[in-house]
Amino acid sequence: MDMSDARGTRERLVVVGGDAAGMSAASAARRLRGPDELEIVAFERGHFTSYSACGIPYWVGGDVTDRDRLIARTPEEHRARGIDLRLRTEVTELDPGRGRVRARDLASGTESWTSYDKLVIATGARPVRPELPGMDAPGVHGVQTLDDGQALLDTLAATRGRRAVVVGAGYIGVEMAEAMINRGYEVTVVNRGSEPMATLDPDMGRLVHRAMEGMGITMVNDAEVTKLLTGDDGRVRAVATEEAEYPADVVVLGIGVQPGTALARAAGLPLGEHGGLLTDRSMRVRGHENVWAGGDCVEVLDLVSGQERHIPLGTHANKHGQIIGANVGGSYATFPGVVGTAVSKVCDLEIARTGLREKDARRVGLRFESVTIESTSRAGYYPNASPMTVKMLAELRTGRLLGVQIVGREGAGKRVDIAAVALTAGMTVEQMTALDLGYAPPFSPVWDPVLVAARKAAAKIRAAS
Amino acid sequence: MDMSDARGTRERLVVVGGDAAGMSAASAARRLRGPDELEIVAFERGHFTSYSACGIPYWVGGDVTDRDRLIARTPEEHRARGIDLRLRTEVTELDPGRGRVRARDLASGTESWTSYDKLVIATGARPVRPELPGMDAPGVHGVQTLDDGQALLDTLAATRGRRAVVVGAGYIGVEMAEAMINRGYEVTVVNRGSEPMATLDPDMGRLVHRAMEGMGITMVNDAEVTKLLTGDDGRVRAVATEEAEYPADVVVLGIGVQPGTALARAAGLPLGEHGGLLTDRSMRVRGHENVWAGGDCVEVLDLVSGQERHIPLGTHANKHGQIIGANVGGSYATFPGVVGTAVSKVCDLEIARTGLREKDARRVGLRFESVTIESTSRAGYYPNASPMTVKMLAELRTGRLLGVQIVGREGAGKRVDIAAVALTAGMTVEQMTALDLGYAPPFSPVWDPVLVAARKAAAKIRAAS
Numbered sequence: 014m015d016m017s018d019a020r021g022t023r024e025r026l027v028v029v030g031g032d033a034a035g036m037s038a039a040s041a042a043r044r045l046r047g048p049d050e051l052e053i054v055a056f057e058r059g060h061f062t063s064y065s066a067c068g069i070p071y072w073v074g075g076d077v078t079d080r081d082r083l084i085a086r087t088p089e090e091h092r093a094r095g096i097d098l099r100l101r102t103e104v105t106e107l108d109p110g111r112g113r114v115r116a117r118d119l120a121s122g123t124e125s126w127t128s129y130d131k132l133v134i135a136t137g138a139r140p141v142r143p144e145l146p147g148m149d150a151p152g153v154h155g156v157q158t159l160d161d162g163q164a165l166l167d168t169l170a171a172t173r174g175r176r177a178v179v180v181g182a183g184y185i186g187v188e189m190a191e192a193m194i195n196r197g198y199e200v201t202v203v204n205r206g207s208e209p210m211a212t213l214d215p216d217m218g219r220l221v222h223r224a225m226e227g228m229g230i231t232m233v234n235d236a237e238v239t240k241l242l243t244g245d246d247g248r249v250r251a252v253a254t255e256e257a258e259y260p261a262d263v264v265v266l267g268i269g270v271q272p273g274t275a276l277a278r279a280a281g282l283p284l285g286e287h288g289g290l291l292t293d294r295s296m297r298v299r300g301h302e303n304v305w306a307g308g309d310c311v312e313v314l315d316l317v318s319g320q321e322r323h324i325p326l327g328t329h330a331n332k333h334g335q336i337i338g339a340n341v342g343g344s345y346a347t348f349p350g351v352v353g354t355a356v357s358k359v360c361d362l363e364i365a366r367t368g369l370r371e372k373d374a375r376r377v378g379l380r381f382e383s384v385t386i387e388s389t390s391r392a393g394y395y396p397n398a399s400p401m402t403v404k405m406l407a408e409l410r411t412g413r414l415l416g417v418q419i420v421g422r423e424g425a426g427k428r429v430d431i432a433a434v435a436l437t438a439g440m441t442v443e444q445m446t447a448l449d450l451g452y453a454p455p456f457s458p459v460w461d462p463v464l465v466a467a468r469k470a471a472a473k474i475r476a477a478s
Numbered sequence: 479m480d481m482s483d484a485r486g487t488r489e490r491l492v493v494v495g496g497d498a499a500g501m502s503a504a505s506a507a508r509r510l511r512g513p514d515e516l517e518i519v520a521f522e523r524g525h526f527t528s529y530s531a532c533g534i535p536y537w538v539g540g541d542v543t544d545r546d547r548l549i550a551r552t553p554e555e556h557r558a559r560g561i562d563l564r565l566r567t568e569v570t571e572l573d574p575g576r577g578r579v580r581a582r583d584l585a586s587g588t589e590s591w592t593s594y595d596k597l598v599i600a601t602g603a604r605p606v607r608p609e610l611p612g613m614d615a616p617g618v619h620g621v622q623t624l625d626d627g628q629a630l631l632d633t634l635a636a637t638r639g640r641r642a643v644v645v646g647a648g649y650i651g652v653e654m655a656e657a658m659i660n661r662g663y664e665v666t667v668v669n670r671g672s673e674p675m676a677t678l679d680p681d682m683g684r685l686v687h688r689a690m691e692g693m694g695i696t697m698v699n700d701a702e703v704t705k706l707l708t709g710d711d712g713r714v715r716a717v718a719t720e721e722a723e724y725p726a727d728v729v730v731l732g733i734g735v736q737p738g739t740a741l742a743r744a745a746g747l748p749l750g751e752h753g754g755l756l757t758d759r760s761m762r763v764r765g766h767e768n769v770w771a772g773g774d775c776v777e778v779l780d781l782v783s784g785q786e787r788h789i790p791l792g793t794h795a796n797k798h799g800q801i802i803g804a805n806v807g808g809s810y811a812t813f814p815g816v817v818g819t820a821v822s823k824v825c826d827l828e829i830a831r832t833g834l835r836e837k838d839a840r841r842v843g844l845r846f847e848s849v850t851i852e853s854t855s856r857a858g859y860y861p862n863a864s865p866m867t868v869k870m871l872a873e874l875r876t877g878r879l880l881g882v883q884i885v886g887r888e889g890a891g892k893r894v895d896i897a898a899v900a901l902t903a904g905m906t907v908e909q910m911t912a913l914d915l916g917y918a919p920p921f922s923p924v925w926d927p928v929l930v931a932a933r934k935a936a937a938k939i940r941a942a943s
Contacts, residue, residue, distance in 0.1 A: 033924070065857060065859070065919065065924065067857075067917070067918060067919055067924075068857060068859060068860070068919045071859075071860060071919055071920070076860060076861050077859050077860065077861075079859075082858075082859035083859055085924075184918075188918075326917065327917065327924050328914075328915070328917035328924050328925070328926075329914075331924050331925060332911075332912065335933075348912060349909075349912050351914045352914045353914070354914045354915060354916050354917075355916065355917075355918075356916030356917065356918050356921050356922075357918050358918070358920055358921075363921075365916055367914070367916070392530065392532075392533060393547075394530070394533055394536075394542050394544075394547035394548055395533070395536060395541065395542065396541050396542075424892070426916060426918075426921055427889070427892065427893070427916055427921055427922070428892070428895075429916045430893075430895065430896045430913075430915045430916055430926075431895045431896070431899055433913065433914050433915055433916065434896055434899035434900055434903065434905075434913060434915075435899055435903075437903075437905075437909075437913060437914065438899065438900075438902075438903030438905065440899075440902075440903065444814075444902075446797075447797065447812075447813060447814050448895075448898065448899060448902060449793075449794075449816045449817045449818070449819045449832070449898050449902065450793070450819060450895045450898055450899075451819050451820065451821030451830055451832075451891060451892055451894045451895055451898065452532075452791065452792065452793035452819075452820075452821065453532060453649075453653075453820075453821050453822050453823070453891075454530065454532055454533045454536055455536070455823050456821050456823075456828075456891055456892055457821075457892070459498075459530065459532075459792050459793050459796050460793070460796060461793075461895075468800075
């Protein structure tokens, strides 16, 4: 045990991972308990803390010009609040049995144990990187961390060619497609699924597909990448699938992430079927009195399906951090679960979803009716009223709302919040038809598109009953 | 009884008032029951049917260039669906005892009785017009009907001066202020209240006040209009209050409306304390088996206060019409009530409210905590993130959400829908802190402004408990 572990009668909180969940937890705990009561040690293997990973596509695309604007709170700010933050220090082992973690100083390579009274695991997610030839070639970039973003920008600055291939068409993939378009690249998106945005049903994904093509993005669906081809200089030169090769001066990997739970797994902590840590409602790791976990490394309860899911998203990580901090700090808070809301955009196309897709509902034994309607963001006669498509699923018999998907332009995406609250409240689509939503011609047609969908869904449920 | 009353064994539905509620009811009933089963006679004293009165400010302001775009369905379209629509025909008496109405053909002046099996009263609202000298002078205009809007536009075309005075600073007043600014007028708004937008608490109204001044609108508060001054030509030339005179080339009255229930009152139908018809949940007039009423002439149940209110708004009128049509047509539907959601804008300022203001809560015996927060429409680092202020009221002890008010720029207004659904569901502010709202940097900060307000409100409720 090295000197860093020396301490008095104060409790010690150790936080593993210095991004949204971890540092929110540390900050919230600090607000409740001062440095004389609670020592807080936070380990972070990277160079940064508390940054918006969700903002990286907009930094790469040029909408955000200054990297530091993505940083919500700097290491210095955390330290000024009495948090012993150790950057470039990677935790290599969790030992919940003896209440300690082992960490390696990445600069010196020295390792030491630090004991804790309370532990917060916030190890985030790690990018899915299929083991394919050429995956590590220069010119191939992930976009999970600020370091990743900087490396990609350095490559763009040094690359003369203007052909970008984005692998993956989930939200990171489509956001990076926009970023590369904004940078003046010719963009091809290579997608394993039948349509982009697999978080939508394929009929709604097709709308995204068409819109992306309308933006000049080449969309290649049903395409499994087999290898990345490199040139004589060792740099990537093309992405190969079984059918074709797509020339690339730069390749962006947007293939998604998995829970970063290797340490937790090695320590025997409980993991769910998606590989994320399992917690109780207070975000405490199941069966471990003094260990909490939150953010991209945990599974969360889906309130609609009743099952656990892995949803890496900054807004959840921040909530988890607040809740963990409250509980660690001696207050009380719980995280009831999620309904699976997500919103993203590609150029001026807005894409949103909440609740269950058709296949999700089937998988958990729910039978449903599905409706799709077209409406507009504003009264039809008002300038810039833009079209939107709303798909809604409702359970047979009960009429309970199961999910909503929206594809449209300006004003479409955040309408999903109406459905997110209705799902949380367990509303039926019939109840939704009477919702008192904000109406004025610049904001909505006299029947909001979500109400139009609810009316059609309610009629279909009645007809089926 | 004249020939128009001859009929066979079909039931006859008589609709009084041919705008949103009345014609929606007629159309919905027609979809359920064909002309061989149900005769539908609709009386409308004006020239138009089914138009968006809410759109008039945008037509006057020039955002909407074609009046006919405000008309959702023309008289010809209604007639093609088998509705016997009688324009320029004013109902002058309701006789529920004998099941008939008397109507006057405004062109010929002839009156006749029409009997009904079922009656729908959709007589709308009438503008509040204080009896002041000069009120009927040329150059003084209301904006309730399409005819009003056309008359105002005709005046604007014929008027050389560029000074407009808007009387009233409710949503019609502020929308008309925008319209006149857009037409290039120098605009003064004369307002009886201490701040514009009395549907907000004064502290939020003050934000609107300041923003309007920033747009170059002269805002005069605490000012009661005593008379309208006219020139030698008889046209209006100024608006006078006790303190001052405001020169005016045109005066727009935006003082609000009252339920148009003179006929209902004369017929002994039940009216509430705000002068609106009282209905049951099926929109049937209380105590009258075969009479329904909806739209701006009825009072609606406020689900938050538990009391009746008068809220003239197209979106409610359309819902009422659908519900009445279903019930009249032999199906079943109910209107549970409202939470008092409204959204409007003045130029780029968005104003929204739902639920109770402080004085509403006090009036119904509710004690509460109130919080106000500042946030932004998008992540702070994202381009065009615009500031917004959110005020939230929550009940003491229960923590139940009581109301939300929002003043901001683009992206602020429709966020009120989150609160509208939460109010409908009876959520507590603590429950709201966990809402799974759509997050991505172009759409929201990582904590949506509504969540920020909910967190602060929940903390205040806990501290008070």
